Amino acid sequence: MMQRWTLGLCFCIVGLAIPTPAQAALNCTVSTVGVAFGAYDVFSSSPLASTGSVTVRCTGAQPGLNPISVSLSSGNSGSFQPRKLFRGFETLDYNLYLDPGNTQIWGNGTGGTLRYTSVSSNRPITLTIFGRIPPGQDISAGIYSDTIVVTVDF
Numbered sequence: 001m002m003q004r005w006t007l008g009l010c011f012c013i014v015g016l017a018i019p020t021p022a023q024a025a026l027n028c029t030v031s032t033v034g035v036a037f038g039a040y041d042v043f044s045s046s047p048l049a050s051t052g053s054v055t056v057r058c059t060g061a062q063p064g065l066n067p068i069s070v071s072l073s074s075g076n077s078g079s080f081q082p083r084k085l086f087r088g089f090e091t092l093d094y095n096l097y098l099d100p101g102n103t104q105i106w107g108n109g110t111g112g113t114l115r116y117t118s119v120s121s122n123r124p125i126t127l128t129i130f131g132r133i134p135p136g137q138d139i140s141a142g143i144y145s146d147t148i149v150v151t152v153d154f
Helices: 002-017
Strands: 027-033 048-059 067-072 083-087 090-097 116-119 125-133 150-153
Touching: 027 150, 048 067
Parallel strands: none
Antiparallel strands: 027 048, 048 125, 067 116, 067 150, 083 090, 090 125
């Protein structure tokens, strides 16, 4: 009986003496390629489409355990439906989507928008931003722009 107790005590001491590995802090970096639509033809009956991308790389992740989400702001219009490109006081409606079918507006999860969600894998994730300008908008020639903020929560 005494041998078992001693042996059990030895295992407990050894188990407590083994240090646990330190967990690295999750760290993410983001890079983007903007959506550049090019020239909009006011006489075209087809939408103008283009793509951009967001690349997120997180390190220090435990595989399958570190959720991340990527949100896009509403831009200078303050609305997701539609977002607006500006040239002075003139505007051109457009939107950004998670899918090539332009059915999932990429936003922050509010107002009918979605955000991209995944689990970090310690490898870069490149996400395509699908942009679309609807046809039939009567605007004057010039450069229209908007600024979108990308937010990564991890």
